[in-house]
Amino acid sequence: MKDKHLRRVKAELSEWFELPEEIMLDLPHIEILGNDRIHIENHRGIIEYTQTCVRVNxxxxxxxxxxxxxxxxxxxxxxxxxxxxxxxxxYQK
Structure with missing residues (x-):
């Protein structure tokens, strides 16, 4: 419950100060360009990397x-x- 409250407060602060939520809430920002390029910001590293699968934490x-x-x-x-x-x-949890 404490985490939900803190998350809600951060979301409200983000809105109040007009800051991106992904920064305040430490969320990933994903941009997809067509079906051949993806940018992931605010990550915690690569877990798996093959020619058919990339998993990013x-x-x-x-x-x-x-x-x-x-x-x-x-x-x-x-x-x-x-x-x-x-x-x-x-997404996998």
């Missing part, structure tokens, strides 16, 4: 990207870029 759960010829083009402390033929993106 976040505070909201694990983001699983499946497809073919997947390639992690860039990985930094703030952003991961995955290229390839993306077939599905899903």
């Amino acid at each position: 976040t505070n909201a759960g694990v983001i699983r990207i499946t497809g073919s010829e997947l390639n992690v083009r860039n990985i930094g402390s703030e952003e991961i870029i995955v290229l390839g033929s993306i077939e599905a993106i899903e």
